[in-house]
Amino acid sequence: MPISSGPRITARSAVVVGVSGVIAACLLIAFVLWATSSGNIEYKAGDSDFRNIDASEIADEITDRGPITWANPGNNARPIWLQHLGNDEIRGWYAFDARVPGRSGCFAVWDEDTTLFIADCDETLTFPKDGHGLDQFPVRVESGEVIVDINADADDGTVTDG
Secondary structure, three states: OOOOOOOOOOHHHHHHHHHHHHHHHHHHHHHHHHHHHOOOOOOOOOOOOEEEEEHHHHHHHHHHHOOEEEEOOOOOOOEEEEEEOOOOOOOOEEEEEOEOOOOOOOEEEEEOOOOEEEEOOEEEEEEOOOOEOEOEEOEEEEOOEEEEOOOOOOEOOOOOOO
């Protein structure tokens, strides 16, 4: 009984497939470059701010469990703390970098017992509830929504309060 072999791949067919693939890739790259430069497609690397945070809900959550930390969804993925102090859902918001300035790999962590942020690299280094001393980000409340501007240049303690 004869055994059949599969299709034979010749050097010519391999070259044709290879060249076709290179041409298709070049055309795709050219199209993407054209589309992004034409203004029809907008490229955004990360969000410009945190949104869709219900002020009332998150204020209650922070009252019950303490400040909330998030990894920044922007380009450098720095972790930030969101804190709310007081009873006014529009005022009393603070957002700040969880990284301790000038200390590589050191983070401020919330300590429920002392109600302070404590540097995980040096327990004698503490920060108050509002994160003063950590790099702050502007926070505002619009239509009941907390918005943190994560792409603003962080400052060294100046707080934007609702």
